[in-house]
Structure formats: structure tokens, C-alpha cells
Amino acid sequence: MNDQDLERLLKSAGLRERPPAEVEHAVRARLHAEWTAMLQSNRERRYRRGGFALAAGLLAAAVGLWIAGSGTSAPPAAVGTLAVASGEVREKAGWLSGWRAMDGGDVVLAGRTLETGPDGRAALALPGGVSVRVDRGTRVALVEPGVLTLVRGALYVDSGAGQARLARLRIETPAGSVRHVGTQYELRLLDSGVRLRVREGRVEFRSPDGAMEQGAGGEQLMILGDGRVQREATTRHGPSWDWVADAAPAIDLEGMTLSRFLAWAGRELGREVAYAPELAETDLAAVVLHGSTQGLTPGEALQAVLATTSFSAAIAGEEIRIARRDPS
Amino acid sequence: MIVPGTGVQYGMTGDQQLIRGMLAGDERAFEAFFNAYFARVYRFALPRLNGDVEAAKDVVQATLGKAMRGLAGFRGDSGLFTWICRICRNEVVEYLRARNRGAHVVLMDDHAGLRAAVESIEAPEEFDLVKSCGREEAARLVRAVLDRLPANYGDALEWKYLEGHSVEAIGQRLGIGTIAAQSLLARARVAFREGLESVFGAEAADIASGLGA
Numbered sequence: 454m455n456d457q458d459l460e461r462l463l464k465s466a467g468l469r470e471r472p473p474a475e476v477e478h479a480v481r482a483r484l485h486a487e488w489t490a491m492l493q494s495n496r497e498r499r500y501r502r503g504g505f506a507l508a509a510g511l512l513a514a515a516v517g518l519w520i521a522g523s524g525t526s527a528p529p530a531a532v533g534t535l536a537v538a539s540g541e542v543r544e545k546a547g548w549l550s551g552w553r554a555m556d557g558g559d560v561v562l563a564g565r566t567l568e569t570g571p572d573g574r575a576a577l578a579l580p581g582g583v584s585v586r587v588d589r590g591t592r593v594a595l596v597e598p599g600v601l602t603l604v605r606g607a608l609y610v611d612s613g614a615g616q617a618r619l620a621r622l623r624i625e626t627p628a629g630s631v632r633h634v635g636t637q638y639e640l641r642l643l644d645s646g647v648r649l650r651v652r653e654g655r656v657e658f659r660s661p662d663g664a665m666e667q668g669a670g671g672e673q674l675m676i677l678g679d680g681r682v683q684r685e686a687t688t689r690h691g692p693s694w695d696w697v698a699d700a701a702p703a704i705d706l707e708g709m710t711l712s713r714f715l716a717w718a719g720r721e722l723g724r725e726v727a728y729a730p731e732l733a734e735t736d737l738a739a740v741v742l743h744g745s746t747q748g749l750t751p752g753e754a755l756q757a758v759l760a761t762t763s764f765s766a767a768i769a770g771e772e773i774r775i776a777r778r779d780p781s
Numbered sequence: 782m783i784v785p786g787t788g789v790q791y792g793m794t795g796d797q798q799l800i801r802g803m804l805a806g807d808e809r810a811f812e813a814f815f816n817a818y819f820a821r822v823y824r825f826a827l828p829r830l831n832g833d834v835e836a837a838k839d840v841v842q843a844t845l846g847k848a849m850r851g852l853a854g855f856r857g858d859s860g861l862f863t864w865i866c867r868i869c870r871n872e873v874v875e876y877l878r879a880r881n882r883g884a885h886v887v888l889m890d891d892h893a894g895l896r897a898a899v900e901s902i903e904a905p906e907e908f909d910l911v912k913s914c915g916r917e918e919a920a921r922l923v924r925a926v927l928d929r930l931p932a933n934y935g936d937a938l939e940w941k942y943l944e945g946h947s948v949e950a951i952g953q954r955l956g957i958g959t960i961a962a963q964s965l966l967a968r969a970r971v972a973f974r975e976g977l978e979s980v981f982g983a984e985a986a987d988i989a990s991g992l993g994a
Contacts, residue, residue, distance in 0.1 A: 459970065460942040462977075462989040466923035468943055469935070472823040476838045480845070481815055487846045492806045663808070 474678060478627030479604060481661060486596040486625045490563075493597070529562040532595045533579035536702035540589075541570025563597045569606070574700040582613035583622055586700040588641075599623060607641035609697045611720070612654070628676040629660035637720070638668070639697065646677040652689045652723050658682075689771070690723035698722060703747045704754070711740035714758060715766075719773055721751035729776035737764065737775070796861040800852045817932035818845060821862065822869055824928055828921075829873045840876050844869040862929065916992055919981075923988065926976040934969035941966060 535542070535555055543552040544565045552568070561567060561577060567587065569575055575587040580598065587593060591606025601608070602625040610622060612633050624631045624640055628647040631640055636654025640647065649658060651668040658666045658674060666682050668674045673687035688694075701721050706714065715737065719726040728737075740762055746754035755773070759766050765778045799817075802810025823841050830836040848865045855864060927935035933955065940946040940954065952962030974984075981988050 456942075458984070458986040458989060459938070459973070461986075462923065462992070463938065463942045465989055465992040466920040468939060469820075469924045469927060470824055470827070472820055472837075473834060476823070476834060477819060480819060480838060480842050483842055484815065484845050484849070485811065488803070488811055488849055491850055492804075661812075 475627065482625040482627050482630075483594060483602055483604075485630075485661070486594070486600055486602050490597045490600065529564045530598050532561045532563050532565075532598050532601075533577045533583075533585075535559045535561055535575060536578040536584070537574070537576035537586075537700055539575070539700065540573035542573045542575045542587075543568055543570075561595055563595055566592060566594050566604075568592045574696065576700050576702045578702065579622065581621075584611045584613065584702065585609070585622070586611075586697050588696050588700070596625070600625070602626075603640055603642060605642050607639060607696075609637070609639045609700075611637045626676075628678075628680070629658055632657045632659075636670075637723075639694070646675055649674040649676065650687045652694070653720075688723075694723055698751045701751050703745070703749070706742045706744055706746055706758070709742050710738045711742060711758075711762060711764070712737040714742055715755075715773070715775060718751050718755040722755070722768075722773065724768065724771055724773045727772040727774050729774065732764075732775060732777060740764075796855070796857065799861070800855060803849065803852055813932075814849075815845075818848075818862065818865055821928040821935075822865055824924070825866055825869055826873060829870075830876065836876060840869065840872045843876075844872045847872070862932075919988070920992060922980055923977070923992075926973065926980055930969060930972045930976060933965065934972055937962070937966055938969050938973060 535557055538555050538557045538559070542555045544555050544561070544567045545552045546565055555561075555567070555575075567575070567577075569587050569589055569591050571590055574589060577585040577587065579585060585601070586609040588607040588609070591608065592604040593606075593608060594602040594604060596602055599621050600623050608624065610624070610633060612622070622633060626640065626642065626647045631638075631649060633654060633656050636656055637652040638654075638656050639650045639652070641650075642648075649656060649668055650673045651670050653670045655670075656668045658668065658676065660666075660676070660680055662680075664680075666674060666676075666684075668684075671686055671689060673685050675683040675685075677683065698721050704714070704717055712735075715726045742758060744761075746757060749757060755766055763778050765776055767774045767776070799810055799813055803814055819841065822844055823837055826840045826844070827834070827837045830840060844865060847868050851868075855861065859867075927938065930938075937951055937955070940951050941948070946954070948962050948966065949959050951966070952959045955962060955965075957965070977988060978984065983991070
């Protein structure tokens with residue numbers, strides 16, 4: 454077979470079909486997440502086997518019990534709980550199984566896929582105080598505890614305050630993976646690429662080839678289909694963030710101080726809480742709240758709660774300004 | 782196989798090296814695995830699913846996931862791609878059964894005799910495939926032979942003969958030198974010729990003529 458024959462044959466047969474880029478990206482992200490989970494699971498199995506060998510030499514009876522415990526097939530690990538389910542929210546265990554409607558309070562398990570319908574929104578409560586909000590028309594694979602794959606739509610992550618900020622969560626997307634370093638951020642799959650908006654803290658984005666980008670509070674990173682990253686400033690509040698507050702789980706008010714409630718509201722609304730000069734935060738810490746804000750958005754809850762106190766709130770620019778209510 | 786753009790080679794001593802890398806958590810091995818098999822498995826699945834891209838996506842995802850999880854037990858009785866194709870065929874059947882989409886799609890290389898020829902690339906067929914199955918199907922089989930060559934061979938042949946890249950450019954694309962690219966192309970040509978003869982029982986020139994080139 455000479456070169457001319459080969460060229461003639463290949464040209465007459467035509468190019469092999471290329472899979473669509475979005476399919477390739479999606480499968481790569483899912484597969485990479487599965488591979489990572491598989492490696493982790495293998496490591497844990499090896500660790501358990503190592504533990505077994507050690508224990509066998511020490512205490513046969515204890516080993517017998519251990520074998521009895523570990524010999525049964527383990528159920529899927531819990532990823533977290535569904536804190537909010539509004540409109541259509543459903544899950545399925547694999548592509549061979551059907552969809553199952555979900556309700557608030559359901560446990561979400563590793564290996565499942567969660568989906569919100571055109572009218573659905575959800576919030577997941579993950580270990581360590583991490584809250585993940587799921588926008589309308591979103592599909593997310595719950596790969597394993599601490600690892601999610603965004604298949605379509607948008608997620609918002611609030612890693613919480615204090616120690617909870619250290620809780621780990623990785624989100625895989627077709628363009629790469631995202632980890633937070635104590636933050637609030639939104640991740641949205643668009644036709645043109647992956648949009649990452651950081652409200653607070655820092656986020657690390659890693660592309661499949663290992664390149665890393667960081668986004669800081671007030672920054673938006675647009676990761677285009679060809680891997681280029683466009684960076685620009687973004688707002689931390691406003692209409693494009695409203696869906697996050699709509700999907701926020703209600704806060705348990707009972708026994709909470711007013712200052713803590715305001716800190717929560719400020720975080721949910723993407724604004725700093727500023728106190729009028731005559732007020733000290735300790736004034737508000739002395740006010741203990743009772744009741745419920747069930748069914749209210751954070752903005753509505755803020756107004757409802759303050760109406761029962763001698764304080765008022767006004768939104769001005771980046772701030773929620775708290776002042777003593779005019780007695781008149 | 783070579784991770785494009787890096788020159789890192791996997792599988793020069795067989796699939797076992799790739800499998801070891803995958804099981805050891807080597808990202809380059811994952812890249813090599815994905816780049817070597819994703820598109821080929823997709824092309825394998827798509828016509829069996831009536832061209833349904835969403836279905837192919839699910840099936841390829843499931844196939845590669847299952848293959849990945851089974852790598853530790855892969856015995857190497859057949860090539861890795863052949864083994865993955867078997868998994869994929871089962872996934873397709875399961876998918877169609879689960880969705881009750883009616884008749885099973887039977888393609889040329891789903892016939893037992895021809896499938897064996899295509900997969901093993903050993904036993905020659907006695908009949909003239911171009912005449913018996915038509916131009917489109919024969920062209921598809923030529924592309925299927927490319928897919929069944931060792932990883933990178935099919936790509937290198939397409940780059941050279943269909944896209945007109947120079948040997949230097951192919952070497953750069955694969956992250957290897959020109960000499961290595963030349964050597965890879967030579968091996969690819971031999972493997973392709975053997976594959977064609979196994980499937981068609983004819984030489985490239987005759988097949989090209991049969992295809993109307």
C-alpha cells in the first residue's frame with residue numbers, strides 16, 4: 454500500500470466523527486470524578502485491610518467482630534441533607550433507574566443525580582455547615598461526600614462562617630474543578646463556558662490540564678470553551694443573586710441574638726451590616742429572638758424580625774444600615 | 782499511547798503500564814486513557830443507539846466508568862479496546878432494554894463472524910464487503926478499522942493524509958520528535974493495512990476503487 458492509495462482510501466472513507474465538545478467535557482468531568490472516588494475508595498480499602506492484618510495478630514475475637522461489620526456491603530455514603538425543596542426536585546440512582554421526587558429533609562446519597570425542574574430550587578446542607586443552593590433547571594451528580602459534578606444549570610456555595618469555612622467541597626465542571634478557600638460563590642454552566650462569580654473569600658479553579666486560577670471576592674471568572682479565562686469585577690448582590698436568597702433554608706430563630714441574625718441576613722444578601730454611630734453591636738447582642746421565619750426569604754425575614762424590635766434596617770449600596778427606630 | 786502535547790508515553794510495553802498508572806492515581810494516565818478511548822467508544826456506541834447523542838453520552842460514561850473500575854481485574858486476554866467494546870456492547874443492550882426502544886440495532890460488525898474479524902484483526906473475510914454491504918457501510922468499516930488500531934495510530938493517519946499535517950507537525954502535536962512521529966506513522970500504516978486486509982480481504986487500492994475514489 455503506497456501513500457497515494459492510503460490517502461485515496463482515507464479521503465473516500467472520510468473523517469471519523471468527532472464527539473460534540475460538550476459531550477466530551479461532560480463525560481471527562483464525570484469520569485474524572487469517578488476515578489478520583491475510585492482511588493479514594495481503593496485507598497480506604499487498603500487501609501482497612503492493613504487494619505485487619507494488625508488486629509488479627511492482636512485480638513482474634515475483635516477481628517471476628519470487625520469482619521462481621523465490614524463484610525456486609527456498605528450502603529451509599531450520605532452526602533448531606535436536602536434542606537430546601539421548592540417546586541420540582543428529584544433524584545435518581547443511575548441511568549437505568551427512574552426519577553424520584555424529593556422533599557425537604559431527605560438524605561442525599563453518593564452516586565445519585567439531583568435535578569431541579571423549571572420551577573424547582575433546592576438547598577443542600579453538607580457536613581461542616583456548607584450550604585449548596587441549586588438553581589432552577591440544574592442537574593448535579595452527587596459523586597461522593599465533598600465532591601459534586603455540575604452537569605447543567607447553577608450552584609451557589611456558602612462555606613459558612615468560622616470553622617465551617619474549612620469544610621472541603623470540590624465541584625467538577627466540564628471546564629475543570631472548583632474548590633473554595635472559605636467563601637460564597639456561584640458556579641453556572643452557560644453555552645459559552647463556565648461562569649464563576651465570587652461573592653466573598655477565595656476560590657480555586659483548576660483546569661483539566663492542571664492550570665490553576667484563583668478568584669477573589671467581587672471577581673467573576675469566565676472560563677471559555679477553549680480554556681481561556683476572562684476576569685472582570687462583579688457585584689455581590691442585586692437581581693442576579695436573588696435566586697440564592699430564594700433558595701436559602703430558613704434560619705432557626707429561637708433563642709438567637711439579633712446581632713447573629715443580622716450577620717446571617719447580611720451574608721445571605723451579600724451586604725455588610727453597618728451600625729448607626731449611636732449603636733454598639735452589644736446592644737443588639739442583648740436582644741434574643743423567638744418565633745419562626747419559615748417561608749420568608751432573607752430580605753423578608755430581615756424586615757419581619759426588625760419590625761418586632763426597636764431597630765430598623767435600610768439597604769444602602771453595599772450595606773444594610775441598622776439604626777434605632779424613630780419613636781415617632 | 783502518547784498523551785497529546787506532553788510526549789508522555791503509555792502502553793509502549795502494552796496496556797498494563799496504562800492500567801498501573803490509572804490505579805496509582807497518575808493524572809497523565811487518566812488523560813491517556815480518556816484521550817485514547819473516549820472518542821472511539823463514542824463512535825462505537827452512537828450508531829448502535831440510532832445516533833442518539835444523549836444516549837451515547839450516558840452509555841459511554843457508563844462504559845468507561847465500568848471499565849475503569851474493572852481495570853484491576855483486566856487480564857489482558859484481548860486488547861484493552863476490545864474489552865471496552867464488549868462492555869460497551871452490553872451497556873448498549875442494557876440501555877435499549879431499559880428504555881424498551883424496540884428492535885435491537887444490528888450493524889455489520891455486530892454479526893458474530895465479522896465482529897471477530899474486526900476485533901481480532903486476524904481472520905480474512907472471503908467476500909467483497911464493498912459490494913455486499915454498500916459504499917456507506919464500507920466507508921464506516923474503514924473508519925472502524927482506524928478506531929481499532931492502537932491508540933494514536935488512527936489520529937496520526939488522519940492528521941497526515943486527511944488534514945495534510947507534516948510529520949514535524951504531528952510530532953509536535955503528540956509532543957514527540959520528528960523521527961518518533963515518522964516511526965509511529967510507519968507502524969500505523971502497517972497496522973492499518975493489516976486491519977483492512979483482515980476485514981475486507983483486499984488491499985487499500987482495491988477498497989478505494991470500490992468506494993469510488
